Amino acid sequence: MPATVIVGLQWGDEGKGKTTDFLAEQVAMVVRYQGGDNAGHTVVTGDEVFKLHLVPSGVLYRHITSVIGNGVVVNPATLISELDMLAGRGIDVARVRVSRSAHVTMPYHVALDRAMERRLDGAKVGTTGRGIGPTYGDRAWRIGLRMEDLLDEAVLRERIGRALPDKNQLLASLGEAAFELDRLVDLGLGWGQRLRPHLDDTTWLVQDALRRGDHVLLEGAQGTLLDLDHGSYPYVTSSNPVAGGACTGGGIGPLQVDEVMGVMKAYATRVGSGPFPTELLDEIGRGIAARGHEVGTTTGRPRRVGWFDAVPLRYAVAVNSVSSIMLNKIDILSGLDPIRLCVAYDIDGRRVEHWPSSAIELARAQPVFEEFAGWSEPIHGVRSLADLPENARRYVTALEDHAGVPIVLVSVGPERTQTIERAWRPMRHRPAAPLA
Numbered sequence: 001m002p003a004t005v006i007v008g009l010q011w012g013d014e015g016k017g018k019t020t021d022f023l024a025e026q027v028a029m030v031v032r033y034q035g036g037d038n039a040g041h042t043v044v045t046g047d048e049v050f051k052l053h054l055v056p057s058g059v060l061y062r063h064i065t066s067v068i069g070n071g072v073v074v075n076p077a078t079l080i081s082e083l084d085m086l087a088g089r090g091i092d093v094a095r096v097r098v099s100r101s102a103h104v105t106m107p108y109h110v111a112l113d114r115a116m117e118r119r120l121d122g123a124k125v126g127t128t129g130r131g132i133g134p135t136y137g138d139r140a141w142r143i144g145l146r147m148e149d150l151l152d153e154a155v156l157r158e159r160i161g162r163a164l165p166d167k168n169q170l171l172a173s174l175g176e177a178a179f180e181l182d183r184l185v186d187l188g189l190g191w192g193q194r195l196r197p198h199l200d201d202t203t204w205l206v207q208d209a210l211r212r213g214d215h216v217l218l219e220g221a222q223g224t225l226l227d228l229d230h231g232s233y234p235y236v237t238s239s240n241p242v243a244g245g246a247c248t249g250g251g252i253g254p255l256q257v258d259e260v261m262g263v264m265k266a267y268a269t270r271v272g273s274g275p276f277p278t279e280l281l282d283e284i285g286r287g288i289a290a291r292g293h294e295v296g297t298t299t300g301r302p303r304r305v306g307w308f309d310a311v312p313l314r315y316a317v318a319v320n321s322v323s324s325i326m327l328n329k330i331d332i333l334s335g336l337d338p339i340r341l342c343v344a345y346d347i348d349g350r351r352v353e354h355w356p357s358s359a360i361e362l363a364r365a366q367p368v369f370e371e372f373a374g375w376s377e378p379i380h381g382v383r384s385l386a387d388l389p390e391n392a393r394r395y396v397t398a399l400e401d402h403a404g405v406p407i408v409l410v411s412v413g414p415e416r417t418q419t420i421e422r423a424w425r426p427m428r429h430r431p432a433a434p435l436a
C-alpha cells in the first residue's frame with residue numbers, strides 16, 4: 001500500500017512543494033486533499049517558473065496523474081486559468097482529475113470572506129481573502145455546490161437559488177452588492193462545460209491506483225498549526241491539513257497510509273494573525289525573512305518570522321503520526337550566532353511543554369529557549385550530514401530529538417539537487433521521467 005502523506009508541521013509554507021518535487025519521480029499520482037486556492041506554490045524547473053494554487057505540482061511530470069480530491073474547495077475560475085496557463089506552456093493537462101464531490105467557491109464566498117474580515121477589523125483572522133471559510137461553511141451547512149452540480153442547469157439553479165437569498169442579505173448588511181441568480185447560473189454552466197472532461201470519481205481513481213500498487217502521494221496544503229481542529233482557533237484555516245485530512249479529503253482509509261512525511265523549515269514563519277510565541281520583530285527576523293524570501297505566495301504579504309518552536313513540533317508529530325521528516329532551508333540560518341530553539345513555554349510562571357489548545361493561553365506564552373552556536377560556512381554544496389559544519393549537525397540532531405522521528409531529508413538550497421538524503425526506508429522506485 002504505497003501511499004505517502006506529505007504534511008506541513010508548522011504554519012504552512014514549509015517547502016512541501018520541494019518535497020513533492022523531490023519525490024515526484026517515484027510516484028504515479030499526486031492528490032491534493034484539502035484547502036483551495038489559498039495555497040500557493042512556486043515550482044522552478046530549469047529556467048521556468050510555475051506558480052500554482054490549485055493544480056498539484058505533480059502535473060509538471062508526464063507520468064503523474066494530478067488529482068484534486070473531494071476535500072478541496074475549488075474556485076473554477078482559478079482552476080481554469082491554471083489549466084490554460086499550463087496548456088499554453090506545453091503541459092498535458094488531461095491528467096488533471098477533479099473530484100465531482102469537491103465543493104465550489106462561488107463569487108459570493110469570496111465577497112463574504114473579504115467583507116467579514118473587514119468587519120472583524122482588529123480581530124481579523126488575516127485570511128487570504130479567497131472565500132475558503134465561507135465555502136467550507138456552506139459545505140457544513142449543506143447549502144454548498146459541488147463540482148458535479150455545474151453540469152446540470154436545473155440542479156445548479158436550485159442549489160444556488162437555495163443559498164443566494166441569505167448570502168445577499170448578509171452581503172447587504174455588510175454594505176456589499178448583491179449577486180444575481182441568472183448571472184451566477186450562466187457562470188457556473190460555463191465553468192461546468194469547460195471542466196467536464198476533468199471531473200471524475202477521484203476516490204476510485206485513488207483506490208484503483210493503490211490496488212495496482214502505484215505509489216500515491218497525498219499532498220497537504222497549509223500546515224498542522226493552521227488546522228481547524230489542531231491549530232490555535234480561530235486563527236486557522238477552515239480545513240484539516242493534518243494527515244487524517246488525507247483520508248477524508250483524498251478518499252483513502254487510515255490503514256492505507258504507508259508513510260507520513262512531515263515537512264518543516266529550520267525556523268518558523270506565519271502569515272496572517274494569531275499568536276506566534278517565538279516571533280522575531282527585530283533585525284534578526286528581518287534578515288531571515290530577506291534571505292529566505294519569506295513573502296506569501298498567494299497574497300504577497302510579508303511572512304512573520306521566528307525561531308524554531310519545538311513545542312508545536314512535538315504536537316504535530318503526534319497528531320499526524322509522522323514517520324519521517326524533511327527539514328528545509330537550514331542554509332538560511334548560516335551566519336547567525338547564536339541560534340535559538342524554543343523547547344518549552346512559560347505561561348503565567350508555569351513551565352509548559354505541551355502545545356496549548358487555547359489561542360488565549362498561547363498568546364501569553366513566553367518562549368523558553370536553548371541556544372546553539374551557529375556556523376558561518378555556506379552549506380549549499382553539502383550533500384551528506386557528515387559534511388555539515390559540526391554546529392549545524394548539533395542543531396539538526398536537537399530538532400530530531402524533539403521530533404522523536406528521523407529527519408531523512410535536509411534541504412540546503414532551492415534546487416532539487418541541493419538536498420542531503422539520509423538512509424531511510426526507500427520508497428518504490430520508478431524510472432526517472434523527464435519534466436513534461
Ligand code: IMP
Pocket residue numbers: 011012013038039040125126127128129130131132133221222226235236237238270271272273
Ligand atoms: P484562509 O485559509 O484564507 O481562510 O486563511 C486562514 C489563515 O490561514 C490565515 O492566517 C492565512 O494567512 C493562513 N493561510 C491560508 N493558506 C495559507 C498558506 O498556503 N500558507 C500560509 N498560510 C496560509
